[in-house]
Amino acid sequence: MMIQAITKYLDTLYPNPRCELNYQKDYELLLAVMLSAQTTDKRVNMVTSILFQKYPTLEDLSHASKEDIIKIIRPIGTYERKAQNVLDIATSLLEEQGGIVPNDRQYLESLNGVGHKTASVVLSNLYGENCVAVDTHVSRVSKRLGLVKKEDDVFQIEKKLTRKFKGYSLGRLHHQLVLFGRYHCKAKNPDCSSCELSCFCLEYQKKKGK
Numbered sequence: 001m002m003i004q005a006i007t008k009y010l011d012t013l014y015p016n017p018r019c020e021l022n023y024q025k026d027y028e029l030l031l032a033v034m035l036s037a038q039t040t041d042k043r044v045n046m047v048t049s050i051l052f053q054k055y056p057t058l059e060d061l062s063h064a065s066k067e068d069i070i071k072i073i074r075p076i077g078t079y080e081r082k083a084q085n086v087l088d089i090a091t092s093l094l095e096e097q098g099g100i101v102p103n104d105r106q107y108l109e110s111l112n113g114v115g116h117k118t119a120s121v122v123l124s125n126l127y128g129e130n131c132v133a134v135d136t137h138v139s140r141v142s143k144r145l146g147l148v149k150k151e152d153d154v155f156q157i158e159k160k161l162t163r164k165f166k167g168y169s170l171g172r173l174h175h176q177l178v179l180f181g182r183y184h185c186k187a188k189n190p191d192c193s194s195c196e197l198s199c200f201c202l203e204y205q206k207k208k209g210k
């Protein structure tokens with residue numbers, strides 16, 4: 001009942017959810033998701049529009065100087081490490097995969113800067129893998145709605161969401177929860193007055209009880 005109500009509401013709010021990171025090529029998605037750690041998609045889009053235009057192929061990227069990549073991606077923070085990751089990922093994909101982003105979680109998670117969440121976003125967007133990547137928005141919304149426990153880590157959250165939303169598209173759910181968390185159920189000042197999920201929401205009940 002609750003799961004049905006959540007998916008119905010999210011379908012109404014976001015009938016065509018999609019990744020808000022801009023990309024044209026598969027490897028651009030992988031790099032954009034890696035770059036999005038600890039920053040916003042908006043900022044990533046700003047820097048990748050420059051980076052991917054200046055270095056339009058993987059070969060170009062792999063031969064770029066780290067200093068120049070840093071100069072371009074500086075606004076997104078942790079730029080030293082991320083610039084090195086861009087170079088390492090471009091080189092690895094070229095040398096080991098012929099420039100292809102493979103449908104291979106183990107391989108993707110072995111790349112520098114690519115963790116479980118990044119691999120999930122990439123595999124679900126590129127290959128339709130039915131998995132829910134758990135980021136800060138997915139985690140916050142799931143906890144507020146009582147879908148998971150407050151103390152659950154990202155792996156427990158992923159496991160519980162996968163079980164509870166069995167039969168639904170988890171990639172779609174991921175995008176919807178991200179959009180809901182980003183624009184509606186925000187970390188600060190969530191828009192509870194217009195939220196149709198308030199009847200299920202632990203956060204809302206806590207606020208009301210004050």
Ligand code: SF4
Binds near residue numbers: 204
């Ligand atoms: S009622 Fe408020 S806190 Fe709860 S899910 Fe809706 S927007 Fe988020």
